[in-house]
Amino acid sequence: MVNKPFVPRQLPFGLDVIDQMTFINELIDANSNVTKYQTLLNSSPIDSQLLLHPVILNEAVQSTKIEGTQVTLDEVLEVEADERQNNKDTQEVFNYHRAIIEGKIQLSSIPISTRLFKFLHAVLMSNEVRGSNRSPGEYRKIQNFIGPPGCTIKTANFVPPEPQLVDNYMKNLEEYINDPSDNLNPLIRAAIIHAQFETIHPFLDGNGRIGRILIPLYLYNHNVIDYPNLFISDTLEKDKHKYYGYLNDTRYKDDWNQWIKFFLNCIAEQSKKNIKFIEEVNDLYKQDLQRVKSIINAHSASSIFDSIFKMPVFKVKHIANMTKLSEPTCRRILSRLEDEKIIFSNQRPRSKTYYYYSLLDKLR
Known part of the structure; x- marks a missing residue:
């Protein structure tokens, strides 16, 4: 029953769970476009550091939007420029931005682990944003549930595992992240890790955002990308009901293949968007830099x-x-x-x- 705490599978999965042939084309497409995006970014005449700040802020806007926060990139940039007063919505975006940056820094000294998850959560819930009173930086000690506003545990869409089991499930996830015993492609593992994290739902609040931050940090940590700058929140926001639906199907229908296919499509689509963005921005940079030099x-x-x-x-x-x-x-x-x-x-x-x-x- 949906209203009972869920019991996740342990990782890694057996061969009976995942059939790679069902999403082999999507995997090839995703890998190809990720590689093309990284190559284009590395060969760009623009220092990638110039773009990272506004691009990561935009990711923060899109990721918090999935959770219902109503804020635009322009509003966030205006707060940063002292043109607009900060509020809880924009502060959530700044917290998310800081979590990504500091997450990368932390990876130079610690692995993706409970220590990192709790650190990122404390950053995400800092500065008195919504949820800052819900045990920031600590795994939950009480039962939670997911559903529309006003729902109860009996009418929830999903009830995560019992709180006393969270530590064990997160330990299993941590071991899989750092020492997997399967031979799956890192993009497939990223799909599994994200879904498993969301299923365990270890925190009282902020699980979706931490789970989405985990995607680029994992891919960066496993040398798939050169910087944690491959974000799919924009794509997920566009298809968020499909996103939640496929996540639930991994739980109640044990359908991991469809979820992985969807995830790989998101990676490929976002990479293609990034490729187009970098190409257009390269042209813009060259054109306007010449104009600026001729004027100044x-x-x-x-x-x-x-x-x-x-x-x-x-x-x-x-x-x-x-x-x-x-x-x-x-x-x-x-x-x-x-x-x-x-x-x-x-x-x-x-x-x-x-x-x-x-x-x-x-x-x-």
Whole structure:
């Protein structure tokens, strides 16, 4: 029955559970496009660090949106630029962004493990966001359940395992992540690990977001990608009811093949989007950098433009801080770029906020 705590399979699965031939084409497509995306990113004339900040913020927006948070990328960037007051929704996005960055840093000294999961959860639930009073950084000690607002455990869509079993299930997951005894492709394992994490649902809140952060961290940690920058929340948000439906089918129908096929399709689709994005952004960077150099005609042109690329909603003080130029110099240069319609401002007489819409349009 749905209203009883679920008992997950232990990992790794037997050969009777997964039939790789049912999703072999999807696996080939996903691997091919991930490789193409990484190759294109590494050969880009743009320093990947310039794009990581707004791209990861956009991932944070999409991932929190799946959980019902109503915030846009523009709003988040405006908070960062001191143009808009911070609130719980935007703070959730900043927490998610910080969890990804600090998760990568932690991987240099600790494996993907209970210690890392609890660390990421504490970051995610910091700064008094929703759920910050629900045992941040600790596995749950009480029964939880998943369903529409107002549902009870008897009417829930899914009831995760009993709380006293969480530690054992997470230990099994941790062992599978770090020392798998199967011969599955890492992308297939990523699909299994994500679904198993969501099924165990070890925290009282934030499980979906931690589970989605786990995907790029796992792929990065296992050398599938060069940086934890392959995010599928945008694709999952578009098909979120299919996402939840296939997850539930792994539980109540033991249908892992359909879930893995769906997951691989998401990886391939997002990689293709990323490829298109990188190609378009490469063209934009080359084109607008030349325009900026022709307008400014100074050695600071590249550093000014790189700063705008990294922070497409900004004030003079942000550019001055990133370039180490004086604020009057930055103000004069930005005024010229605005005159040439490369950037736009809110036209305030003091403390203007500038927008680099050419990049924002591609990020949205």
